[in-house]
Amino acid sequence: MQTPQFRHFGLMMSALLIVAMVLSACAPAAQPAAPAQQAAAPAPAMEGEWTLAKAAEPYKGTSINCVFLDRPGYRAAIELIPEFEAATGIDVNWEIMPYENSREKQVLDFTGMTGNYDCVLIDVVWIGEFAASGWVVPMQKFMDDPALADPNLNLEGFFPILLESFGTWDNVVYGLPFDNYSGVLFYNRCMLEEAGFDGPPATWQELMDVYGPALTKDGKYAYALQSRRGETQSADSFMRMIWPFGGSLLDENFEPNLTSEESLTGLNFRQDLMKYMPPDIVEWDHDETVQGLAQGNVAMITEWSAFNAYFTNPETSKIVDCIDYAVEPAGPVGPRPALGGFSLGVSANSSPEKQAATWLFIQWVTSEAKAKDYIRAGGVSGRMSAYEDPELQAQFPYFAPLVISWKEYGNPVFRPRFPEWPAISELIAQTGTEMMLGSISVEDGAKLLNDQIRQILDAAGYYSGQRPQLQ
Template identity: 30%
Template sequence: MCIHALKWANKLRRGRETMVLSRRAILLSGVALGIAAAAAGKAQAAGFAEWEAGLKGKPAREIRILAISHPASDAMKALTPEFEAATGIKVTWEIVGSGEIMSKQLLAQTARDTSYDVYMVRGTALAEYEAKRMLSDLGDLLKDKAATPDDYDFEDIHVAYRQGIGTAKGKTLGIPVAGETFFLSYRKDLFEKYGRKAPDTMDELLETARFFQNKEPGLYGISMRAETGRTLALSWELFTPAFGANVIDQKTWDVTVDSPKTQQSLEYLLALLSNAPPDIETYSWDAAVSAFASGKTAMWFDATSLQPWLTDATKSKIVGKVGYVAPPSGPKGRFGPVGGWSLGLPANSRNKEAGWAFIAWMTSKQKAKEVVAKGGVPSRLSTLSSPEFTAQDPELAKAIKDSLDAAGNLLAIGRNWVPQTPEANKIQQTAGFYAGQALLKKLSPKEALAAAKPELEQISARIKKSL
């Protein structure tokens, strides 16, 4: 399972914001989760069973699903024959690359193509889907007891996933099936050797990185993504909320990139990266995890989904030597990012009822656990807190849950890791370019932010005009 997921992860493009997902990223419970649905109780199972039986009694239907190659889609494909037998709905899967799926969906929207009934959608791009009216609002379906099992319990899906990769402009446009967040991994052996504790605050993180920088020959303090451009902007955004800083205010869309707090956040990032390998400005996700897995750094701040690299002896020299904690807290609190994929209904679909039946079935409490058991990614609190999940590696399970809670904190203050606007890519490319100039010491942080402001103001004006 791990090797399959890692092969999949290696295919992803460098530098994109989607954090690489894998089967064992947050699934440590094995196949035991597949039978855990029985613990849900007779009343809950009856609610689902009655709803499922109602689907079977309807005329034969067919749906087509457009998805990416991914452990979550593999797991749902494995359960598709059971879904077909239980509901009478025939399913055809079309699998494409993660880099081409949105273009294909945009083309279908423009051509008014009605071929697809379920989309796998990039959660951080939902604002663009919403702006182009490509997806149906799922809110009414979730409330409709004829369309959704009584015991579906939408609130059981972690709020960070529900809001972070399932919602845009107040509309529920997707049901999360493959989410992830960031956490801090550290070398337990080195920390024990030098009497250090895992950092809990941003001050402690910086101090710890400085402590380990060149502590031993070839050892650096930390590795993380810092490739100049959008990648660097996404790493910068891991810290701005903790300072109360913004590149652009996501509520007013005013440019605040040159504010004292934003400058402070950039200076913190640069100080942290000064305790990384000397070529850190070239690091995307793969270089960052490889540096840590090879024993080159004492810490690594990146995606939960990449954790399997650290336990794969063919890729890691530090197997059994790694600990995990949630992102560090800062002056304004503890925050984290969330990204990943959801299932949505194409606006052009002629089979929305059957398409929704597929989504509701696969993401129900009963079947979601079976999806996880077959290699999918848990999105529900009931799975994340289950003994089957937590028993295998309590520290890792706690770090994942705490990190998701930190991501929920970000959403609670009205912010997203990737701004919910079709202009998000341009915002981050611009911010990341000028932050890169400061990282490369071509400009001071203050000069870099001042240079970024005019370009960001042009983007801001376009956003405000579109509102």
């Protein structure tokens, strides 16, 4: 028989156990500490012509770990990796993770100094945070080492906007462009032709006034703008609609600019355009949007160029013969296509040997020599020379709008790259979705966001002069 004291103790212990389980799910995994930035191991001087095999000789048997996503560019790299391993003896491992978890996992790895990842995946909007925190090694260390730097590295061979946005922070290169995107208008040419159009809309207004009514019928929709809460809402939906109408997140004085007439026009346009989108568009992520077009349910989408492989593969697309491409429609200030993508960097927490091996891999996989193979395998290279190949141009017709977007309309601050962006992105993701649902007006939402963004930037020291106004 239980005594009252024992029962009391037992109940208390049970309650404590339960809450301990609640908390253990929420507790951080690691103690933060300033990461030690380690220099790359000095490699022996090379004799004769530089070759990858000779450069990799001291690191034979070294194993490096990369952060990859489940996207075509990474599958392309995985296809090429055996060639690198055979040439160098360096083992390249990769961990595929959802985009939404990739920053979290890497930040915990950096701050916990667990050194799980040597080859760091840097989204365009993380470069400021990763670089300013000292989590990635400046590439100059390796480029200055003749034993490690390929004489044909040719940084000028990257599209300038890609190297500048994805890999550079405060004039220092931390990563080389790897998985490179521009927003492109993907459209179902057959659907447009059936509706009497001989080409895609040139402007957003035309899309709304002419194409929208004609193509939205019988359960099919003229356009889909991926708007799920998260970076998809903040980058792909919210920011995409501000820029073509002359708006911006920050003005020239680094003040929030969402309540400007131009920004509000763009956001209100998005509200109006929703009548030509699927009703549950606020739950559409990249997958749903790509599938919407690939299955013939949506006539047009503005998506990252990297998703092209889905539309040209008969196993994943019903519109292989109907897919076509154009630059994103223009607003009153012209086209302002979305810019996004990832560079690869070297973790400051890795050992000097792993850092050197990682550099060799990054240098190789982003090189001009491998660019065409990477493209053929489904990747989107950042090397200009690859896009001049007539054979590839014929094979990949989306090259033309992609190159035009990068060369003529590329916007390096499409999303600010400072360390505060992730916090701001969270706020935009929430309020932006609420705007689309009508639970807050565009004007009130923009004002709320302006106030919140200013508070974040003020607390970070951008207005007191403690930090340079870089974005």
